[in-house]
Amino acid sequence: MRYKNSNIRKYLNTKIIARCAALFLLCLLPLKGFSQAGESTVNALVGMGFENVGWTEDDNERVYILQNSAYRLQGVGISKAVDVIQKIGLPDGKPCRIIVLDNNVPQISLYYHPIEGEAVSKAESKDWDVSYDLGNAWSKARKIKLKNRSLFKVDVLVYPQLALKNLILTQIYQVLFDLSPAVEVSLWKGMKLTGQLKIPVYNDGYGSLEDKIHPGHLTISQRFRLPYNIFGKMTVGYFNADRYGVDAEFLHPFADERFSVMGRVGYTGVGYWDGFKLHYDTEMTWTWTVGGSFYWPQYNTQFNLKVEQYLREDRGVKFEMIRHFRYCSIGFYAMKAKDAKANGGFRFQVALPPYKYKRYKNWLRINTSANMGLVYNAGNERYYYKEYKAEASDNIMEKNSFNPYFIKSELLNF
Template identity: 30%
Template sequence: MTRAHLSFFLLLLVFTAGFRPALAQRSVEDRITDRLVDRGFESVHVASVDGRLEVEFENRVFRYDVTAMQEAAEIVFSTTGAPDGLTLVPLRRGVRLASVRLNREGYLSLRRETAEPDEAPSIISARTDVPVRTYERGLSEIFSGGRNSSSFKLDVAVHPQLVAQFGSFSDAVRSQINLVPAASINLWYGMQLYGEVIVPVQNDLDEADDEVRPGIISANQTLRLPGGVFVSASAGAFTRDRYGFDFEVLSSFIDGRIDVLGRIGRTGYA
């Protein structure tokens, strides 16, 4: 082997060794992402931030977000030890709500109920002033929303609607029962369209309500600004030929212990 070949071989060895930790870390992130997606989480994004694993996810599987965060933590800690800690960032329509920081040993001690209750604040800490990293990733990821994105997925539900009012002595209570199919879809970061159709089943009230008619049809755009400020704008048509718009700003202080809300809106008849 010539000196030139030996130099090239050593350079290649150093170059490969330098990238080996990054490749290993990326494979851990991919495994965590795959398991979270398999569990039903959406808009999953896993990255190493300041030496800690940061996991973003949207929960549309579990009834409570706390249950979803517990499930996500179990998946992460069973996939990797995460020795430097874990940060969970729940999303709502792609908007970061808060960040919850955990360390593995402390979390497991809480799960086994071996930790004292007064140790919980040092094991789990929540903050609402999380960085708005979604903007930093660029427009492509704002619209894609990570793995298994929540965007452009149609949700359909049917719920009952009951209206009752007191009548006369001969007809003490009059009622109306409807079925309301509803559909919603998230288009992009913070944007949702929602629509309903009201199907009458039984009606003792207004004769005009005997017909199948539209219910609430609305559009809402929510944004998170730096400093824990949320901005939301809604507009739509409501029942009985009403329309309206609403604009609100919410700011959180002291890690969400105090919220200040400003709101303005208008409604009228078409």
């Protein structure tokens, strides 16, 4: 009897172990499916040229991280990524979030919450909410290992630069046209190193110094995101408008993301190039800007009102109205400073083709700059209201590229 009972006991123990193992494997099957879907989506995005791509998941939501380095226009690139995630990467019955980076710094998130009982296949671009808010997932998602990192990758971008002035009665315009290639590379999170060379193509009336090949922007910038949705950038180096020094700018959108406040401060001196010889003055000047902004989503139109101090320490008020389209941004401005006549004009930026990026051997990319712009000074003011651009890539179109309302409109129209 003891022998028989022992065999029965061994049989029952073996049966229990087998059932537990089977139950454990069944529990792993959905996890394996989740893992395959997440990894497949990441690999698909990397194959398209997106950088800093990764994913993670918990009981509350699935999170994807990506940086659009595949398409010139952020709205188009993000729309392409959403399309891929909707097709192969959405979790079943669980929210999904996409966190979009710029130079490894989080900018916005897109959030999809399925309706209870809704099939995953019914998800559409219009169902995603776009916001500066990253939710509670970023603290965990920032620690995951990303694929196709953007660090140390080199961009060679050619900036076409056109300047016009009308000061001679017998000549409609005097013209300066340069091709200005720039090497841009990121050596750590949020950092960008820019070295630019200005190559004159046509110079009529802009002086002998512009006939010589000489450096343009030579800068190191650091982008960062602080708590409470405060975005910032600090830039050090040689700017345009014959200025060198340091510049810092900040943006804070409110809970109603149509409204935001901005600030900027610069400490610069005069410096100009005679070929590759730099002449500079040690006297430095403070410039600053404080203002507010309202964004009208229905027409993708931005209204800015600023109080500023300019390079000649003249202080004034500036109003801007800028309409943003997919391939261009067009704006009007008006400004008035004490002891100076009112001035105004318009500006525009146009996205340059090609609109798809590609790296050579996953490292070097040679292309035209993201867009080309021009500012028209209607009042022909030559003394007051002088400003500078701290970084070669700064412009009205670039500053709006991660606006949540603009990205949402691109999703709806894609």
